[in-house]
Amino acid sequence: MSDPTPTSASGPATPRLLRIAAAVEAASLAVLFLNLFTVHAKVVTSLMGPVHGMAYLVTFAAVWQAPxxxxxxxxxxxxxxxxxxxxALARLRAPQPPRACRNLSSPSPRSTSGSG
Structure with a gap:
């Protein structure tokens, strides 16, 4: 049986739960706005409002747990x-430089001018 979380060159892939929750969050918000600016059906708001809220909470929790x-x-x-x-998905998928190389361009904390 294969591993359900594929890996890439930059490390483990983003968890599937986060990808699904982020898509549901964005899609449900789009449906809510479409409903607001068109027919404004209360049944759509009653169904999609809680779906969007739960997707937002799941997304936040999934990002918090993501490696x-x-x-x-x-x-x-x-x-x-x-x-x-x-x-958050875009940020997690972006390649991260190694920690030791992040601040190579910053000046050294030691002073180069000395007295004495």
Whole structure:
């Protein structure tokens, strides 16, 4: 039996739950806005409102548990309502430079001018 979470060159792939929850979050928001600007049917709002809210919460929780989310800024992106899951997915999929190489261009904390 194969591993359900494929891996890439940059490490483990984003969990399937996060991908699904982010898609449901964005799609449900689109349906809610479409309903708001067109027919404004209460049944659509009654069904899609809770679906969107639950998808938002699942997305936020899934990003919080995702490997590599802490140092990448994905957790803050997940807090954006509506598209936060997609933003966090994009951030988690982006290749991250090794920690030791992140600040090579910054000046050394030691002073080069000395007295004495």
């Amino acid at each position: 590599g989310a802490a140092g990448s800024g994905a957790r803050w992106r997940a807090a954006v309502p509506g598209i936060g899951g997609l933003l």
